[in-house]
Structures are given as structure tokens and as C-alpha cells.
Amino acid sequence: MDFEKLADLLFPEIDKTPDYYEKLYPARNLPEGARVTRFAPSPTGYLHIGGLFGALVDVLTAKVSGGISYLRIEDTDKKREIEDGVSGITNGLKAFGVEFDEGVTGFGTETGNYGPYTQSQRVEIYRTVAKSLVKQGLAYPCFCTSEELDSIREEQEAGGADIRGYFGKWAKCRSLSYEEIEKNIAGGKSWVLRFCSDGSEDKRIAFEDMIRGKIEMPENIIDEVLLKSDGIPTYHFAHCCDDHFMGTTHVIRGEEWISSVPKHIALFRACGYRVPKYAHTPQVLKLDDETGDKRKLSKRKDPEAAVSYFVEEGFPKESLIEYLLTIISSGFEDWRRANPGVPAMDYPFNLKKMSSSGCLFDLVKLTDVSKNVISLMKADKVYACVAQWAQSYNKDFYAVLCADPARSAAILNIDRENPKPRKDIAKWSEVKDYISYFFPEYYESDFTLPENINPADAAAIAEKYAGVFDLNDDKDTWFSRIKDLCAPLGFTPNVKEYKADPSAFKGHVGDVSTVIRIALTSRKNTPDLYSIMSILGTDEIKARLACAAACWAKG
Numbered sequence: 001m002d003f004e005k006l007a008d009l010l011f012p013e014i015d016k017t018p019d020y021y022e023k024l025y026p027a028r029n030l031p032e033g034a035r036v037t038r039f040a041p042s043p044t045g046y047l048h049i050g051g052l053f054g055a056l057v058d059v060l061t062a063k064v065s066g067g068i069s070y071l072r073i074e075d076t077d078k079k080r081e082i083e084d085g086v087s088g089i090t091n092g093l094k095a096f097g098v099e100f101d102e103g104v105t106g107f108g109t110e111t112g113n114y115g116p117y118t119q120s121q122r123v124e125i126y127r128t129v130a131k132s133l134v135k136q137g138l139a140y141p142c143f144c145t146s147e148e149l150d151s152i153r154e155e156q157e158a159g160g161a162d163i164r165g166y167f168g169k170w171a172k173c174r175s176l177s178y179e180e181i182e183k184n185i186a187g188g189k190s191w192v193l194r195f196c197s198d199g200s201e202d203k204r205i206a207f208e209d210m211i212r213g214k215i216e217m218p219e220n221i222i223d224e225v226l227l228k229s230d231g232i233p234t235y236h237f238a239h240c241c242d243d244h245f246m247g248t249t250h251v252i253r254g255e256e257w258i259s260s261v262p263k264h265i266a267l268f269r270a271c272g273y274r275v276p277k278y279a280h281t282p283q284v285l286k287l288d289d290e291t292g293d294k295r296k297l298s299k300r301k302d303p304e305a306a307v308s309y310f311v312e313e314g315f316p317k318e319s320l321i322e323y324l325l326t327i328i329s330s331g332f333e334d335w336r337r338a339n340p341g342v343p344a345m346d347y348p349f350n351l352k353k354m355s356s357s358g359c360l361f362d363l364v365k366l367t368d369v370s371k372n373v374i375s376l377m378k379a380d381k382v383y384a385c386v387a388q389w390a391q392s393y394n395k396d397f398y399a400v401l402c403a404d405p406a407r408s409a410a411i412l413n414i415d416r417e418n419p420k421p422r423k424d425i426a427k428w429s430e431v432k433d434y435i436s437y438f439f440p441e442y443y444e445s446d447f448t449l450p451e452n453i454n455p456a457d458a459a460a461i462a463e464k465y466a467g468v469f470d471l472n473d474d475k476d477t478w479f480s481r482i483k484d485l486c487a488p489l490g491f492t493p494n495v496k497e498y499k500a501d502p503s504a505f506k507g508h509v510g511d512v513s514t515v516i517r518i519a520l521t522s523r524k525n526t527p528d529l530y531s532i533m534s535i536l537g538t539d540e541i542k543a544r545l546a547c548a549a550a551c552w553a554k555g
């Protein structure tokens, strides 16, 4: 067979050789040991939490080694295509601060010298490489119809074959002559381009997975499809060309790809490319509420499978990243303890410290992590984040919150910016309810008392307190005024004294404070009351105390 002639017959429009692209995409000039990684999703418009997890691993692996990470869009599967399947992914990544050095940045935008970073724009490259494989006798056209392929499958199934697919005696197009091929093409028969595998059934192939260690599998013997009948490459072929020309050193991807590695190694070798290092990441799992078993996070059943869920709920990016790192890397929590306050993205990530079994994603744990993360933020930042979230997801609250930014920031500063900050807020969508009693637009009075306090006593406390509080007091004086209210009303300022003989008193200073708290906020639990009062101001305090007293006096 004259392979040169065959290549020209199959690819008449291709006038370049792979050499052209070798020059166009020269080896990257990076320091020794620098890793080049990529995140390569299909443009489904949807970023799964497992995708963000993988992207984070890509970015950190490159970052700690002084390398490059990039985002490539793998859109060779036209069946899965939607109008703009990219923004949903890039927005999700941006929202959580997972940013690549190169590649696709949004719908129709990209940056970097190794592009285009969208596979559908690289068809000429794939076809050039494919043509060169044909020239070397390493690929051939296959004219089998889907009926013929079905009957091969049926025959293989009936015969109980271990290996199924297009290979060996079934690969009949492998031995077509030039004349037959020419005739088929002239007759308008459609064809795919197949890889001419030289694998052998009894040989095994071993590779070192950075996360899982040595993996051994049978060699690939299948004549895989490289180009589909529309001339578009399969994922297998496209990613091999791209990872080569884009200089990827480490292919980090989901564990579902492990079984394809022999095929991929064969392809890299046939093309004359250096085989990249592999790291197959574990799946992100959850405990099923009903069965209690671990299972994959499902797009259909679990709202938290979508990264957009965390944006809508208003989880800060720092919280989600912090939590993902705790489940991604066994060393993260120790590092965090030793390095409080350091940005999570500075973590010296190591692929080898990743667990190879599934990572359990637990919303309750994320909530705890997030409360901690938010408690350490400064009030101005909390204010800015809440405002930004509300602008998109709660416009009404946005207007209320931003009417007086300084006051809102002061509200959010209560019990914050101190050595033991309060850990109450896990996500921005909770903030409106958390602080609603400060705003007349939202405040609804509810003077329900705990059972141990009777309304007449509460009314007396509210009335008396209205006459003595003074916003100019320092905190000690403020509290001593509350203590001073106790004895004349039958309470004791001394909790120990109360506990020694509860029947001697109506209650203690804690109960008196609770009454004042309820009168002022309609809540039994709030952050520091002294700070709350200084923000409410004298007139509002008086009005609320009077209102509560009147309500309790009615009984």
C-alpha cells in the first residue's frame, strides 16, 4: 500500500505536516519540575462540584511547581452541545476564585499562546496529525456501517469473547486495498479513521498514577476511532494531540478515565509524543439520606452537585475552597492549624497526599467550616460580600442593606474583629434574617417570654430600664445599670446566689437581660446587646421598650 497516496486521498485539503504545529507551539520555557496541567470539561453549561474539585487540583498542582494551568473546552461531542455551554463553567470557576493561567476565559474569549483552546477550532491540527498517521501506516479508513458493527458485537457476545470491539479478524477494513478504498470514497461511502493498533492480547502495560501508584492493565488491541465520519476527532484522539501541543505534563482527570489509559498511551506513542504523567482523582460522594450509603453526587437529585448552588446560597468562595481542600488533601487541616490566616490557595498541595477512594462531601461540615471562615472576616468585607450577593439574589434586601452602608457594616461588626468572634453566619443568604430586627422594613415584634418569666415582671423591667439606660455608658456601667434593676424588682444580680436558693428570687440578672433583649430585638438570642443598643439609638430603644412593656402589661 502506498500510504502517502492514501493520505492524500483521505485528506486532500491538508497541506501542513505536524512539524508546522511543532514550530507554532514550541516547548514551554519553564523551570525544571514545573508542571503543566489542564481542566478539560465539555461545554455542558453546568459545573459539577466534582469539576470544581478537579479544577482546584489542576490549579494547585501547577501553582506549587511554578508551572501553568489552563482551561480547554472539549466540544467534539456535538450531541451534548448547547448554545453557550461555557459561561456556566467559567462563571462557576471565577465565583470560587479558581483561575487558570491560560485558556478559555468565557464564551468566545481566551488567553494564551497555545490556543485556540476550544477543540472545535482545532480540527485542522487533528486532521494534520491524522494524515501523518495514515502516511506512516498507523491509521486507516473504515467503511463499516452501524449494522455491520452491531453484527460484530453480537457475534462477539454470542462467542463470549473477553475483548469486544474492532480488532483482529473483525477489523476487516484494515486490509482494504487502495483501489477498494478509492472506490468506496468515489461511491460516497462514509468512513471513520481508525487507529491501527499494534497491541497484543497477552501483553500488559504498566503506568504510575500519581495518586494511586502503579497500575497494570492489558495492552490496548482495539482499532479505536480517531476521526468520526464528520471528520471531527473523538475525545481520545483530540486530547492526545492537544495535551501534546499544549505541553501538558500531568493529565489530572476523573477516575472514570483509568480504563482508557492503555488506549491513550498507545496513541501518544503512535504519534511520537511523550506520554504525560497521570493522576486520576476520586469521585465526590455523599451519604444518601435514605440508605445511608455513599453515592456519587447526582445532578438530578442533589442541588449541591451544581457549583451554582453555592453561589446562589451565598457561600463565600473562601469557605468552599477551604472545605474542598480538607476533603482533597489529608495534610490540609494540619497545615491550616499551623498557618491560620494564610490564603488556602497558598497551601503546598501534593498530589501524592490525595486519597484514592471517594471524597465525602458533607454540607453540614461545609456549614461549620464556613461559619469559622466568615467569623474571621472583617466587617467591611462581610458587608461587601453580603451586598454583592444580595444585589443578585435579594434585591429588596440589597436596597435596605445599602441605604446606610456605615450602619450596616457596624451591625455586621458586632462580635467580630475580636479574638473570639461569633460563629453564626454560614452563608450570605442567612444574613437578612440574622440582622432583620435592626431594620423597620423587616422588624416584626414578638415578645414571647421564656416560661420562667411572668409578663408583669417583664413589663416592670422594660419600664424601669427605659428610665435608666444611657448610651454614653461604657460597657461596665451599662451592665451595672441592669444589675441595679434586679433587687428592687425581686431578682438577684448574682447568679450563684440565685442557684443557691432559687425560691428566694423571681430570677437572676440573666433573666433581666433576656427581658431587655426580647423587648429590643424580639429574640432570645442575639449577639452583644450593648453593641445592638448603640446601633438602635435612644429613640428606637425607648419606643421598643414601651411597646414591649405595653404588650406584657396586658398579660
Ligand code: GLU
Pocket (backbone or CB within 6 Å): 039, 040, 041, 042, 074, 235, 239, 251, 252, 253, 254, 257
Ligand atoms: N472532556 C473530558 C471530560 O469532560 C475530559 C477528560 C480529561 O480531562 O482528559 O470528562
